[in-house]
Amino acid sequence: MGFERSTANADERSGSAGVKSVWDDQSLQGDPHRRADKAQRVQAMFTAIAHAYDINNRLHSLGLDQSWRRRTVRLVEPIVGSRVLDVACGTGDLAEAFACAGAAEVTGLDFTAAMLDHARVKAAKAGGAAARIRYLQGDAQNLPFPDACFDIVSIAFGIRNVADPAKALAEFRRVLAPGGRLAILEFSRPKAGFVRLLSDFYTQRIMPWTASLIARDGSGAYHYLPKSVETFLDPSALSVQLSSAGFVHVTAQPMTMNTCTALIARIGK
Numbered sequence: 001m002g003f004e005r006s007t008a009n010a011d012e013r014s015g016s017a018g019v020k021s022v023w024d025d026q027s028l029q030g031d032p033h034r035r036a037d038k039a040q041r042v043q044a045m046f047t048a049i050a051h052a053y054d055i056n057n058r059l060h061s062l063g064l065d066q067s068w069r070r071r072t073v074r075l076v077e078p079i080v081g082s083r084v085l086d087v088a089c090g091t092g093d094l095a096e097a098f099a100c101a102g103a104a105e106v107t108g109l110d111f112t113a114a115m116l117d118h119a120r121v122k123a124a125k126a127g128g129a130a131a132r133i134r135y136l137q138g139d140a141q142n143l144p145f146p147d148a149c150f151d152i153v154s155i156a157f158g159i160r161n162v163a164d165p166a167k168a169l170a171e172f173r174r175v176l177a178p179g180g181r182l183a184i185l186e187f188s189r190p191k192a193g194f195v196r197l198l199s200d201f202y203t204q205r206i207m208p209w210t211a212s213l214i215a216r217d218g219s220g221a222y223h224y225l226p227k228s229v230e231t232f233l234d235p236s237a238l239s240v241q242l243s244s245a246g247f248v249h250v251t252a253q254p255m256t257m258n259t260c261t262a263l264i265a266r267i268g269k
Contacts, residue, residue: 022048023220023227031231032224039163043112045221046090050114052215053091054122056222059214060207068185068255069094069156072262073101075253076181082151085109085175087140087168088158092119092133094185098154099129106133107150111161113137141167148177156185157260160232169245179269182247183262184238187229190258199259203229235261 022045023032032038049056057065072094073079080102086095089108099106110116116135123130138144140155140162153172162168172182190196203226211222233241235252242250247265254261 021218021220023224028220028223028227032228033160033231039111041224042161042163045219045224046112047114048219049215049217049221050091050112050118052211052217053115053118054093056211056214057093060211064256066093066097068260068262069097071253071255072154072156072183072185073097075262075264076152076154076183077101079103079152083149083177084152084154085143085145085150087143087153087155087172088161089119089135090115090156090158092122092130092135094154094156095119095133095135096123096126096130098152099133102129103152108133108135109138109140109143110135111137111139141171143171143175145175147174148180150175150180151177152181152183154183154185157187159184159186159238160228165233165238166241166245169242169247173246173267176267178267180267182242182265182267184242184265185260185262186232186235186238188235188254188258188261189229192257195257199257200226235263238263 022041027035035041079098081104083105084098084103084107086098086106086108089095089110092108095106095108108119116137119135123133136144140158141164153176159165159168176182190199208222208226211217215222239250239252242263242265246267248268250263250265252261252263
């Protein structure tokens with residue numbers, strides 16, 4: 001599967017009305033992470049929802065998603081002068097947070113061209129540090145960069161969407177310079193009984209319908225979301241995988257009643 005710039009036309013990138021279902025009830029019956037065609041489905045769904053990605057993030061996180069990103073940036077300080085790669089950058093929110101925090105260079109990489117289109121428009125409107133971010137299309141499992149060329153690698157709400165997370169972690173380690181830091185921000189399920197019950201009701205019953213309505217989405221992206229969180233590695237298991245990939249000093253920082261978790265790890269000097 002190639003990762004050259006998509007040749008999708010403007011209509012395909014601007015909205016998802018009439019888009020064929022990518023994730024239907026049948027495809028979500030089992031574990032979506034085990035599907036051989038997961039990568040293609042993920043790319044198709046993000047193409048379908050790119051136009052409404054930001055507004056759904058703000059509304060359905062109750063405005064907390066940006067604070068989660070800013071907190072993740074603080075957890076990997078110092079930022080000033082660092083070379084940062086933000087993988088699965090989407091529309092650029094975390095990349096912009098790093099740029100505004102004083103990173104010397106920020107590169108945003110995403111699998112889906114439509115998401116990058118929106119990221120570039122946002123960066124141009126924001127100006128300042130955001131306008132200096134370089135956006136590229138590519139695959140987290142095969143990064144188009146030489147060894148040891150970044151001080152920080154980050155990925156927010158994207159590691160569970162990668163076809164083979166272990167391959168991506170190996171690539172993250174490869175491109176990090178000695179002493180480099182990795183930041184993974186990902187959804188997690190609360191452990192407490194009532195909070196977990198409330199969170200599951202919101203993410204599984206309410207959010208899929210309201211988010212799909214706002215995005216006019218027929219791809220099933222917002223039905224995939226809770227299923228992908230439920231069936232993905234929890235923070236403890238992901239920490240073990242980080243250690244297996246050669247990372248050290250792995251720490252987990254839960255946020256907002258464990259609805260998401262930032263994992264920070266380093267490689268040796």
